[in-house]
Amino acid sequence: MIFDLHIHSCHSHDCNLSVDDILQHAVRTGLDGxxxxxxxxxxxxxxxISRAKELNLPLIVLSGVEVSTSKGHLLVLGINENIPPGLSPEETIEIAKEKGGVVIPSHPFKMTGIGNVDRLDVDAIETFNSSCIFGENAKAKKMARSLGKGEVGGSDSHLLETIGFGVTEINSEPDEFSILNALRDGKTRSSGKITPNDIMFLRVIMGIRRRSQAFGRELHRIHSNLFL
Incomplete structure (x- = not known):
């Protein structure tokens, strides 16, 4: 089965994709999940998860989150509750595993990654991220293999066009329990293609615009509280 395990929606501060659009595009792209x-x-x-069932889509959807730890980003799959941001990687991992989550450092060698994970109890490592253009994927793959960790791929998509650019091939039965265990057991393979520069530029512009809009709304809220 082929999954894109790293996609953002309008619930992220730097993305405006609707959940329905993501689901339908994933099906058109031929992804299994x-x-x-x-x-x-x-x-x-x-x-x-709810909308995929309502729309009766032939797509497996896993619950997940990208947590901002004090050192960088961690993907956690298979949980239904938020984990507070800003904790240490160790604290975040402990909470994630208490909730039954699978812990995967996302783009570990980007500026927002956590770097070397040899002392962290992670389940797998994101070794292909389609937004990594400076050799970060090769370093992540080398680290995963040296530590004997499973390899995961994801697009890190903030645009419809890039969904499926990074994928994980998962060798398991098509149910959430089996898939999460396959991720833990390293029954995976990562692959994909790098996002073209023009799309990367568009993603940056859209992210800046969305953050600017959020900043404007916050200023308006503060002004209203102070002067109205």
Missing amino acids: IAITDHNTVAGSLLA
């Missing part, structure tokens, strides 16, 4: 992994919230993934 996805995980929506928004920044610090499982809301998008839980909505996706």
Whole structure:
């Protein structure tokens, strides 16, 4: 089965994709499954699970989140509750595993990654991220193999066009329990293609615009509280 395990929706501060659009595009792309992994919230993934069932889509949707730890980002799959951001990687992993989650460092060698994980109890490592263009994927793959960890791929998509650019081939039965265990057991393979520069540029612009809009709304709220 082929999954894109790293997709963002409008529940992330830097993305405006609707959950329905993501689901339908994933089906058109031919994916067997996805995980929506928004920044610090499982809301998008839980909505996706519900909507996929309502729309009767031939798509497996895993719950997930990309948690911002004090050192960088961690994907956690298979949980239905948020994990507080800003904790140490060790604390985040402990909470994630208490909730039954699968822990995967996302793009570990990007600026927002956590770097070397040899002392962390992670289940697998994201060794292909389609937004990594400076050799970070090769370093992540080398680390995963040296540590004997399973390899995961994801698009890190913030745009419909890039969904499926990074994927994980999972050797398991088509149910959530089996898939999560296959991720833990390393029954996976990562692959994909790098996002073209023009699409990367568009993603940056859209992210800046969305953050600017959020900042404007916050300023308006503060002004209203102070002067109205």
